[in-house]
Amino acid sequence: MGLLSWLIAVPFITTLAVIFTPASQWKAVRWISAVGTGIQLALTALLTYRYWIAAAPDTTATMVAKLTKLYFVERIPWFESLGIQYFVGVDGISVSMIILTSIIIFTGTLASWNVESRTKEFFALLLLLVTGVFGVFVSFDLFLFFMFYELAVLPMYLLIGIWGTGPKEYSAMKLTLMLLVGSAFVLVGLFAMYHVSGLHTFDLQALAGASFSKDFQTWVFPLIFVGFGVLGALYPFHTWSPDGHSSAPTAVSMLHAGVLMKLGGYGALRIGVYLLPEGAKAWGLFFMGLTTINILYGSLGAVMQKDLKYFTAYSSVSHCGFVLFGVATLTVMGLKGAVLQMFSHGIMTGLFFGLIGMVYGRTHTRLIPDMGGLAKVMPWLATSFYIAGLASLGLPGLAGFVAETHVFLGGFFGNPWSNPTATGVLTILATMSIVVTAVYVLRGLATVFQGPITVAEYETLTDATLPEKIATGMLIATLVFVGVVPQYFITLIEASVMPMINRLSMGS
């Protein structure tokens, strides 16, 4: 079994270990999950290291050539007569997404330390979900990809339905059904590609060799983009996201907003843009327009929110809009920015939701106007919150800045296939959201943390515990690392978006 299979196997084995632990030992369950996700983190570090070595640079030219191809490939025939195989591999995009997922699930486990109702089932479902996520990021066979994709979506229903708050059953059902309607679109697109290519294979790389006509690509691309876009909170299919995130328990919000929503952007990029470049060109401007609405609508929506979770959820809609916006620009800068934004938003929003859970666990309210002056009793949490907030409004030195700059530059300079005035105007409109973001982030945080303590009971609240400090510390360190020395990540990602760009420019 290769490294990548282990990456799928470890969370799954941990799931099984959790399932077979007696329910009375719920404290052990937490430790098993922490150890399992810790091992996963170590494996990820090993993968990153080995990937970096395997693709070690001599000169820039060979570097690009090396990073373009897949590494650690494993191929095992599965349903051979249908051209379905177990085909896993990684490129730079996958590696960066795997790093993100490992960090989020590890910190998510720590953030769930105080789940005391049906602990065993909670962790089992959480780990099953993350098995699916890892699977998606390493799959290069569309059947396998789709299988893991749905596996990642479904446990969410029970996680929100059982451990959630508020209108949890409604939110859980809405989320599940909307996401699965999205995957229904994707499925139609996948089958169309499978049969029209005439290759009878679900192998992503082989399908890239097929010559799809322009007409065909033009009708399949929107199916794929919208289908994945639903998970990436594409306007107007984002409505599951605020409800889902605000009802979900802490770790689930972290994982969902941090990682799962990235599957949408990842799928749109990996399958949509890569396999259907002509379709992407035809629809690029349209989706840029749609995602501009996303970005503005999400940030304006966040201004109006009183509940911290709704506040962050709308901010996520806006920030995930940047991801899809970046994809839709179809430029090197834009695609790089999209992947960077997936990473930085994942970390940032994971930090946000984790912190909200920690604050809520203390104050038992999430309403912004009800809180005040909390920085005096919980300085660690307040500082972390501010760092997350500053990252989300794009402060230089933090990860968000790097990503958003790339996206905006990519959009502003435009691509040869869309009207340059239109892309320029859309980009300027999208950029405005940064101002709005500053308004809601600073205003919201100021209300919660600054000023006098409004409620007497808050005087006795405590600051972060050790697991919480480890979790937030890790996330902040990642944000700062990517913000200060982004070149590692940019190199990692740049070469892997080149094949997509090459395919785009080949046809014109």
Added chain:
Amino acid sequence: MLMLPEIIVVVTAMAVLVADLFLTERLRMGVTWLSLAGLAVAAGAVFATPMNGSMFGGQFVVDAVGWWFKLFFVISGFFTVLLSMDLLHGRTTCRMRGIGSPGEYYTVLLFTISGMMYLVSARDMVLLYVSLELATIPLFALAAWRREDIRSGEAGLKYVIVGALASAFILYGLGLIYGLTGQISLDAARVLKGSPAFWFAAAMLTAGIGFKLTLVPFHLWAADVFEGAPMPITAYLSVASKGTGLAFMFQLFFRMMGGWVHDWALMIALFAAVTMTLGNCVAIVQHNIKRFMAFSAISHAGVFIMGFLGPHDYGVPAMLFYLLAYIASTLALFAGIVWYSNETGRETIRDYRGLSRTNPLMALAMMLALFSLAGIPPLSGFVGKFFLFSVAAGAGFHWLVGIAAVNSTIALYNYLRIVREMYIEPVHEDGPAAPASWSLSITTAVLTTALVLLGIIPFFYNAINGSTIAWLSAVLPH
């Protein structure tokens, strides 16, 4: 000996009937053992028969497709006996009045299984029709088995009337074909030109199949019969009527009208779209679990016939594989439903609330079965559906794939209603159900394992695929 499996089933049926006369009440369990043993030996005999061969001058033929169907029929019969035994022998907490006579019950059940097995081997119209009736008529009796329950009587009566109507359609169709060819051989019809009489016959036969397979608009009997029948028979109906209908459709569409399936494709696609949409949408408002399962079965009929649309070298193995996955998932789910109804007498979806707290393993098994039926990976239901959707896409019916995929979402909503009751709602205030008996536990364990593994281990699909390739080249002219 090609007919050995059928003979074993029939002989077992006779033996059960006779043994029932001589066994004392204390030894009555013997008939169950006898039936189980008979079906197990029959399954072995199916394995032992070759995948090609003919008897009686080509009137009785075993081929790869027939071989698989027989195996599925015997297996579903075996598990139905396991599901039924607690109820029939009065070993349940909640006694159901008027149900009993295990000997006769098993005899009738075995006869319908033998009818289904003859059906797939029949190569002339007379044998085909007689075996279809042999498969159906005992089911009328089984549906009405709860003698003191008026709903059961209603189910039986309704089933008889609708069954007779379906037979009339089928006979009309077969009669027309006979008039055109002058031969009773099924294969003779394949040389026919597309005359109005032929198309009229094809329409009649399609309607007849529609009744058996519960295609909309011929599905109206299903909900009432499912609701009235004893629970194990509801389980058997939902797999057996599907299997029989599918086998019958194979016989007529591939064998008899083999050259015309392509011209019929648009109609099949429309039937599939309407059937699955109506089945799923009506299931949304069902509260009784049996009626719910009836509409679930109807919607699955729509999924099954998608396999007839496309490239048949994909379609045939996909349909057979999905039938296997469907049998495993449905019977696994019914094992849970039968158990719950046996122990508590509760039959509405709301009654399943809190099951995950009181009986976590049973709830887990039922959830897996529900997810498999909804087509959630990596369970076998997903793999089967994926293959069938792929067949429709291969024939260019991309709109149908879209409808089917959206339908999967509606279906998931339906199945999630049960999952929600089991996992999210508080425990039922009337207390938990007693643990499952050994027979139901074994059934659940075996079938749940099967429904998980079938989709992951490629062996089963590859075996079906490998054996049907030769069948296709023999049956379908290319």
